[in-house]
Amino acid sequence: EDQVTQSPEALRLQEGESSSLNCSYTVSGLRGLFWYRQDPGKGPEFLFTLYSAGEEKEKERLKATLTKKESFLHITAPKPEDSATYLCAVQGPNYGGSQGNLIFGKGTKLSVKP
């Protein structure tokens, strides 16, 4: 069964304290892995799409990497405004009625204290 597991469930950092969030997955034929940021009561905000192992993408203080089994979201020198829940989702190959479905992890809630 396809699964996505994110760790840790919650992470508390001091401002400027760099760290990483993990997303491990088991899916046959990964088509893409996505990172989203979600603020309370808001819709997920797209951050990155990763297609293949070895790929890396950066945006401001965030850097996403992908291997054949997991993805990391590295946060460098975080600020309080980076506080949010970070969701990872994977997209498997086309098959039957589940084509294009995203399989979400449960998210990592990040809190950055000043």
Place this chain on the structure above:
Amino acid sequence: DTEVTQTPKHLVMGMTNKKSLKCEQHMGHRAMYWYKQKAKKPPELMFVYSYEKLSINESVPSRFSPECPNSSLLNLHLHALQPEDSALYLCASSQEFSGGVPDTQYFGPGTRLTVL
């Protein structure tokens, strides 16, 4: 521009009411989605429209009725809901559905629904 808009932002309804949620995108995307999200849970897929045709219905109760009037608009008609249907309802769109490359989904801000 990667904006998906949703109205209303908040909705309170009784169990006998009929209401509709609306979603709009002007990115030329041909796939649109409805998700339901409960507190502290990830989004759960409800429906997928591809080229204005319903492609996936994830066994959603008939009190939820989706409609795609054109490629830019998506509605979700609500009737005889239960209190447990209270949640954040999210609309998303992507360029294609089941394309050969990953289809990045862009989400709207959501409608907070409360059923009394």
